[in-house]
Amino acid sequence: MKRRNFVKIVGAAGAGSSLMAIPASADPLVSTTDDLNARPEPPSPLVAHCKRILEQNLLREGELFIVATPMVFDHDYLLALLTAAGEIGATGAHISVFPRINSAGQYESALSAWHWNAYAEADLLITSNLGNDIGLPGASTAYGNKVGDHPYRTDFEAINRPGHKTRWLALGYDVPRQQRYFPTAERRERTLRGAQLLDETRGELRVVSDAGSDWRCSMEDRPGHAQYGIADMAGRWDNFGYGCVACGPNEDTAEGVLVLQPGDIITDLHPQVLEEAVTLHFEGGYVTRVEGGRRAQEFEALLNSYNDREAFGISHFGWGTHENTQLGGPGDVGHYHHNKEGSLLYSLGMNFGHGLGGAGAGYSGLGYSSRIAPNHTHFAMFGCDVYVAGDRHIEAGVVSPEAGGST
Template sequence: MATDIELLELFREELKLCKVSTGQVLIVLSEGTTRADYARAFLGAATLLGAEAFQINLPPRTKMGIAGEVGRTPLAGNRPAIEALKAADIVIDLVGLLFSHEQNEITASGTRMLFVHEPFDVLKKMFPTQQLRQRVEYGEALLGRARTLRVTSPHGTDVRYEMGQYPVMTEYGFTDTPGRWDHFPSGFLLSQGNDGAVNGKVVLAPGDIVVALRRYVASPITLTIERGMVTHIAGDGLDAELFRGYIESYNDPRAYAVSHIGWGLNHLARWTHLSTTRQGDSEIGVNGLAYYGNVLFSLGPNTELGGTNDTACHMDIPMRGCSLYLDDTLIVENGVVVDPAMQPA
């Protein structure tokens, strides 16, 4: 466990990357006693940088939704808190507002937002840099120009996305521009196929990670995709049964919608992390989401990209050893990023 001094020093460096300075207003949004040490350290770090800092602490939920339902937050309907957050320069989100209408409203006002959830050792090991930002933003330009995206793999994946309807979202671990959301730490980028314009087959192979299940795939799961929806889930092993059961438990047909697609660029993230830790509510699983060369396939909500699907079922699936093409230009080859501009120095 980190000491208060270690947290204070790390968070001060993070807030420097976010360009928090004298005269700015920083609000820490928290829930009950969860991450109270993080809240104290962020308030102290902001004060050292000359910002006006205070905390909004919401009553705790009876059910935490990080690993399950997304987009349902204790902030919903709390207009005084929402308006206060909209008036801040930056919000430190210790609650988990991603995919929520409340987050979209707050960032649309120009408030930047930083989501912090991972344990101290992950925050420290994957601490963001300007070089990581440059790699991610280079990828952003490539993905933003693309009109098609194709993913293949030796295991049988071959899926094609028509692109251009949705923006590109980047995550490099800090936010210094108005209205920007980011996740500390991270290191990947993503977008989404046009509505109804994703078709093909995705084969989840041994070693791929189903983040919601906190599990490596051990036996293949084959997803048939037609017009942006998973229409069939095939597989004989426990993995396929768990996958089907998890989605079915939401009783929401929108959970089968194909959501974002992108690739990981953080060489400090480790694919093996899930196997060496006991992840609980203390981790989102950012090592899996961001590890270098993964292709990040997703099902479920798309509100973070401006879409209308706000299903509570979200499935992030970082896949190993895949190849990704933008307009037939090879970007990731068998899990290796090929463009030198996106390779670490």
């Protein structure tokens, strides 16, 4: 790559806080022009990779781009991202959010209305935890929380809603995984079809399996939700590289039995992949009984540890549409269980304020879901059948084209 003048790039990209990554001059408090221009350039392939992400999320010349991270971040990746934004001709800033340190020396989130007011001005907002290997609080609030000065229930809803200007991408994973999971137009189209199926139906969903599962819920008046890894519409939020269809069922409607089998996944247990069956009984929207051996006891103990009945309540339900996710090691479980084509993703606990959703937000968001809980506990099942308003759209883990399947 031809060497650039990084003073110009920093000015064009608005990356003031990336100065943390610049070598110090003789005076450690001063960075000179020579210091800036001596900064090693990010590798050309990494800049090209980041530029591809930005262009896929429709960043254009003259748009306002904000990337928000904790104060510990991957300097090389961030510099590549800002360089790519500068090449596109965007303006904006890197916001490096520092935490509050309490009297016990612990880090606490210091996010404020100021941060959310800034984020809401962006045409494209990227929040990322890349390089935060010491576990600092993130650069955005979890859904369910509100620190911003706005009329919406949560900070998530203030941005992820019809009528808002910001496209919001949560960017994670190391570069090899980013390349493996990279969004495609074909996956986007399929996933949107699945979300539209749910959105147009807004009725009963049923899960059955050869192992004995027979479970129902209703999503009446709740939108279909699509994650295809791209924030390409105003008001849309997504996780980079994802592929799934989901909904926030009516909180009191989950009924029946789910029988998790060996190979299914409960992400908050260790190991996460089950080696024995766990049976969950639902009544009135809640898990009321957990049956099985040691792993069932561990799961029940986990849910009881929250000391809140809402921790047992259904949060969201859906299925994966990603044809290229793999379970090669522990670092793959998060993406695999959430997105593997034909996997069924469930969550118990919090679903409050996860975006208002619907067609006006690009089918991103769970609508007026209302469960407030101290947890958001995922589990995934494989090889099941799913019926949408009486029509079977997943058979033994194979997703129909109408529901977002690739075959």
